[in-house]
Amino acid sequence: MKELSLEVLGWLGYLERPAVMLQLALIVAAVVLTRQMRRRRWLGRWPLLGYTPLGLGLLAALALLLQKLHQPHGLCALWTWLWLGWYSLQLLSQQLLRWLPQERVHQIETRLLRPGYLVMSALVMINELDNVQDVALAWLIQRAVGMSSSRRKALELMLRYAVVTLGLIAVAIHLGLNTTALIAVAGGLSVGLGFGIKEVFSNFVSGLWLLFEGSVRPGEVLMLDGDPCEVRKLGLRATLLWRDRDNAELLIPNQTFFTEMATTYTASDRMRRSQVSVGAAYHHDPESVIALLEATARQVNRVLPNPAPKALLLSYGDSAINYALRFWIANPMDNVTICSEVNQAIWHAFKREGIEIPFPQQVEYSMVWPPEQHLPNTGNH
Amino acid sequence: MLYLAIATNPDQTIDGEVLEAYRERLGLLESDFKALHPNTRFQFALYPWNRIEAAMQHRTGAGLGPDLLLVNGMTAIRLLEAGLSDPYPMTPEQAMDFEPAELDRLRDRHGRLAGLPVLLNTQLACFNSTRLQQAPRTMGELLTISAKGHPIGLSLNVYELIWSAGSLGALPALNQAATGQMPSKESLNGLERWLAWLQNANTYQRITFYPDQETTDREFQAGRLDWIPCQSTALNRLRSKLGSALAVAPLPSGEGGEASPLNQLRLFALGKNSSGAGRAQALAFANFSITPLSQRNLSLGSQTVLPANRFVGIPTNSSKTLAAMAVAAKQGQQVNTLTKQLHNNLDRVERTQSVINALVFSTQSPVAGGQELVRIFRGQR
Numbered sequence: 001m002k003e004l005s006l007e008v009l010g011w012l013g014y015l016e017r018p019a020v021m022l023q024l025a026l027i028v029a030a031v032v033l034t035r036q037m038r039r040r041r042w043l044g045r046w047p048l049l050g051y052t053p054l055g056l057g058l059l060a061a062l063a064l065l066l067q068k069l070h071q072p073h074g075l076c077a078l079w080t081w082l083w084l085g086w087y088s089l090q091l092l093s094q095q096l097l098r099w100l101p102q103e104r105v106h107q108i109e110t111r112l113l114r115p116g117y118l119v120m121s122a123l124v125m126i127n128e129l130d131n132v133q134d135v136a137l138a139w140l141i142q143r144a145v146g147m148s149s150s151r152r153k154a155l156e157l158m159l160r161y162a163v164v165t166l167g168l169i170a171v172a173i174h175l176g177l178n179t180t181a182l183i184a185v186a187g188g189l190s191v192g193l194g195f196g197i198k199e200v201f202s203n204f205v206s207g208l209w210l211l212f213e214g215s216v217r218p219g220e221v222l223m224l225d226g227d228p229c230e231v232r233k234l235g236l237r238a239t240l241l242w243r244d245r246d247n248a249e250l251l252i253p254n255q256t257f258f259t260e261m262a263t264t265y266t267a268s269d270r271m272r273r274s275q276v277s278v279g280a281a282y283h284h285d286p287e288s289v290i291a292l293l294e295a296t297a298r299q300v301n302r303v304l305p306n307p308a309p310k311a312l313l314l315s316y317g318d319s320a321i322n323y324a325l326r327f328w329i330a331n332p333m334d335n336v337t338i339c340s341e342v343n344q345a346i347w348h349a350f351k352r353e354g355i356e357i358p359f360p361q362q363v364e365y366s367m368v369w370p371p372e373q374h375l376p377n378t379g380n381h
Numbered sequence: 382m383l384y385l386a387i388a389t390n391p392d393q394t395i396d397g398e399v400l401e402a403y404r405e406r407l408g409l410l411e412s413d414f415k416a417l418h419p420n421t422r423f424q425f426a427l428y429p430w431n432r433i434e435a436a437m438q439h440r441t442g443a444g445l446g447p448d449l450l451l452v453n454g455m456t457a458i459r460l461l462e463a464g465l466s467d468p469y470p471m472t473p474e475q476a477m478d479f480e481p482a483e484l485d486r487l488r489d490r491h492g493r494l495a496g497l498p499v500l501l502n503t504q505l506a507c508f509n510s511t512r513l514q515q516a517p518r519t520m521g522e523l524l525t526i527s528a529k530g531h532p533i534g535l536s537l538n539v540y541e542l543i544w545s546a547g548s549l550g551a552l553p554a555l556n557q558a559a560t561g562q563m564p565s566k567e568s569l570n571g572l573e574r575w576l577a578w579l580q581n582a583n584t585y586q587r588i589t590f591y592p593d594q595e596t597t598d599r600e601f602q603a604g605r606l607d608w609i610p611c612q613s614t615a616l617n618r619l620r621s622k623l624g625s626a627l628a629v630a631p632l633p634s635g636e637g638g639e640a641s642p643l644n645q646l647r648l649f650a651l652g653k654n655s656s657g658a659g660r661a662q663a664l665a666f667a668n669f670s671i672t673p674l675s676q677r678n679l680s681l682g683s684q685t686v687l688p689a690n691r692f693v694g695i696p697t698n699s700s701k702t703l704a705a706m707a708v709a710a711k712q713g714q715q716v717n718t719l720t721k722q723l724h725n726n727l728d729r730v731e732r733t734q735s736v737i738n739a740l741v742f743s744t745q746s747p748v749a750g751g752q753e754l755v756r757i758f759r760g761q762r
Contacts, residue, residue: 010424013382016656019444072654074443128443130426304511306625330511330626331604 011129023066023075030059031083049094052087056080078128082121089113158208199253200237206254207236216257221332223263224250228332244333265332271304272332276342279320281356286313286321289355293325296349302338304328320358382422383662384652386437386447388430388456390594390612402617403427409682414669421662430456437465437652446654448663450496454487455720457495457650466650468493470664478671478690486717487648496648497667498689500679503709504544504642506630507601507611507619516608516630520548520578523608523633527587531607535582536594537741539734542579543643544610547715550637551575554751555719558758569751571637576740576747576754583741590741610642613685613706629701631708643720644713646689732757 014020034055038048059080066073089109096105172182210216216239220231229241229250238251265272280289290311297309309327316322325346329338350357368374387403403425411423428436430453437460440446450457450466460466471494476484479498487495508516513531517523527533535542546552550571554564564572582588591597594612601609602622610632611619620627632640649667651660669675676688680695684702687695687710697704736753739745745753 006422007424010382010422013384013422013424013659014445016382016658017444017654018656019654023444072442072444074439074445078443129445301512 007130014129019072020075023072026062026066026076027059027079030055030062033058049090052083052090056084056087059083075128078124082124085117085121089117199255203237203254206258207234207239210234210239210254210257216262221265222257223265224252228265228335230333245336271328271330272335273307273326273328274335274339275324275326276339276346277314277322277324278343278346278350279317279322279357280350281358282316282321284321284355286323289321289323292349292353292355293323293346296345297325297327297342300327300338300341300345302329302334303342304330319360382424383449383659383666384447385423385425386433386450386452386652387425387427388433388450388452389427390614391429391431399618400427402614405617406679406683406685409679410666410670410675413675413678414666417669418662418665421666434459434463434465438463441465441653444654446652448652448655448659449667450650450652451499451647452496452650453645453647454495454498457487457648458489460650461489461493461495465653466495467653469495469497469649469651469667471497475668475671478692480691483646487646496650497671498646498648499667499670500647500676500686500689501710502645502647502686503613503706503713504541504632504644505611505613505616505705505709506608506632507616508608508628508630509601509604509606509623509626510628511626512607513628516628517633518630519633520545520635524582524585526608527585531587532605533585533588534597534600534606534609535588535590536597536610537590537592537738538594539730539737540643541594541597541610542737543716543719544632544640544712545578545635546575546637547639547641547712548633548635548637549575549578550635552637552641552715552719554755555758558755559719561759563759564755569755572751572754573747574637576750579737580740580743580747583743613687613702613709616685616702617683629705631705631712639712639715641715642709642713643716644710647686729757729760 015024034051037043037054038051043051059076063073063076063080066076092113093105093109096108100108169182173179211234216222216231216234218231218233221228222231222241223229224241224243227243227245229243231239232242232249233240234254236254238253239257241250241252242248243250278293280286290313293311294309297303297311298305303309304327307328309325311323311325314322314324325342327342329335347357349355385407389399389403407423407425415421426447433450433452433456437446437450446465450460452460457466461468471484475497483498484494487498489495506516513526517526523533546555551574552571554568554572557564557568583590589600589606591600594615597606597609598611598615598619600606601611602619604623611629616627616629632642634640649663649670651663651667655663670679671690673690673693676690676693680686680688680693680703684700687703687706695703695707697707733754736745736750736757740747740750
């Protein structure tokens with residue numbers, strides 16, 4: 001809010017400029033003179049509505065004079081146009097009196113035309129003082145109000161629904177629908193909300209809440225049943241997610257995210273730590289295996305150099321020492337393909353360095369019946 | 382109050398993010414200046430440089446023009462000739478800080494200085510260091526890395542593409558044509574080689590042309606491109622998304638010579654409407670901005686611009702970015718004459734752009750395109 005106030009206060013600095021002060025003085029003089037002329041009826045029988053064109057003519061002449069003298073005159077010209085517009089509203093009201101009763105015309109003039117024109121004039125003046133096109137002001141207002149783009153979108157949606165609802169009610173009333181009947185319908189709807197369309201309403205509210213909270217936004221990557229999915233669209237009933245594994249698009253009801261835990265890799269950054277597991281034979285030195293695994297991961301293109309890949313000895317298994325290789329990737333959606341690349345690189349590195357990946361082996365042999373007659377290691381089976 | 386108008390690249394949409402970036406950059410100078418002039422307040426507005434003349438015409442006509450304009454050299458000359466800015470009263474001591482030839486390029490036909498040089502924006506190569514170990518040093522290497530699967534993005538905008546004219550040997554023909562001469566056969570071959578490269582580049586699977594620099598930057602930020610030419614002023618914005626993955630290098634050279642990036646010397650020009658106090662503040666701020674300490678702070682603090690003061694050293698050993706920018710500054714000197722020719726005639730830019738578009742989309746051959754460009758640069762219809 002402070003920045004916005006400073007921006008607006010900054011416009012006062014233009015008052016230091018003689019050219020601006022001169023134009024403002026001429027504008028004030030023309031307006032005051034016109035009012036005095038009209039109040040004191042300087043021109044005798046001249047109609048009251050005819051005084052404003054005299055003032056307009058005077059101001060336009062002054063603007064032209066400034067232009068001739070190569071002096072800034074844009075403010076005088078702008079005020080002339082705005083004043084002319086205001087005067088045109090008066091003339092329009094006179095015309096409307098032919099078709100509408102005076103009270104109705106007065107209502108239209110005071111509630112619609114004049115406030116609308118004043119707002120438009122204020123915007124034109126602001127545009128003259130500041131460059132509205134560069135969104136400086138819009139940006140400052142957004143910052144002053146502290147509204148993020150997702151909240152703005154949520155507010156926009158809520159406003160849209162509110163306007164549509166109010167519009168429908170207004171149309172219904174205009175068509176002569178009994179308000180008691182409307183209340184009865186609303187009562188029926190609340191019963192319906194309680195039973196039939198509870199889920200729809202719940203999803204609707206969850207969707208708005210998620211938009212406000214900003215926790216599920218298009219572009220986010222969420223884990224769903226162990227698969228990374230990208231949020232494509234946040235609708236009012238359901239969220240559209242895209243699953244890379246099978247190129248499927250999933251429509252998940254909004255209340256799922258509202259009521260259940262969700263894992264995201266993109267809340268504060270898009271990095272993800274990933275892991276592959278591998279076993280190496282017992283006779284290899286664990287330190288050299290760990291060093292080889294880390295070096296291998298560093299050579300895979302899409303593995304991030306920072307934070308650096310880390311290999312760990314996890315456990316002593318039945319037939320191998322189990323290692324884990326942990327590394328960071330930039331895009332969580334690429335996890336499966338990058339893991340595949342890392343696994344392939346490990347296979348090649350192990351082959352090159354002569355490191356064995358053992359696997360459990362079984363030896364089958366037939367027994368002699370009865371077991372007492374079975375002689376092990378004698379070759380009779 | 383000091384009112385500042387800043388010209389931006391028309392490719393760039395002026396939004397809150399851009400405004401914030403300029404606010405930060407200006408803040409580097411502002412805070413130091415306020416230590417000496419505590420009562421000074423700044424208000425600034427951004428305009429695309431191709432619309433700044435019309436905007437200044439309107440604002441100056443109303444007496445609401447800025448006190449200072451931060452624009453490139455040719456825009457400053459156009460504003461001065463249109464009577465929308467005042468000549469800069471540079472002292473002989475200040476003139477010593479700049480190359481005399483450089484100052485001559487900033488004078489209008491009456492010898493008046495259009496503004497005070499403040500900083501230099503350069504064009505560089507930006508690449509994703511997590512995917513590319515090092516940037517291509519030649520045009521051949523650029524094609525090789527694209528063939529290896531690294532996606533490359535180029536803007537179709539002629540200002541953003543002119544760097545490749547130097548690398549492929551098209552500059553002699555363009556320079557000869559711009560001075561009204563008929564290019565030699567050898568120069569014409571260079572020009573056709575450049576145009577043929579541009580046409581062939583679009584047929585490469587991994588090289589994509591985008592309509593403007595903003596789209597190219599956005600694709601790069603999203604991780605869909607590994608290498609792009611970029612403006613030094615965009616580095617902060619790119620770094621905010623890519624972090625340490627963003628690396629910069631000079632643009633690649635080629636068989637025709639060094640790359641010829643179109644760098645922009647930015648000047649402070651004086652507005653027409655300032656009050657006495659406003660003009661004094663504007664001059665104080667502009668003069669303060671070229672002191673060695675301010676220039677050094679501006680360059681080191683932002684890491685996106687180079688000092689205009691020739692006696693301010695750039696610590697290229699401590700920063701790869703500054704080193705690349707220093708190389709780009711040197712390379713860019715090849716196109717100083719051409720830039721002036723292009724800027725002095727906006728119709729020429731538009732016609733050149735049409736030829737480039739036709740070439741890239743293969744509706745015109747390099748030979749026909751070369752002849753057309755010679756006609757355009759020689760001022761023939």
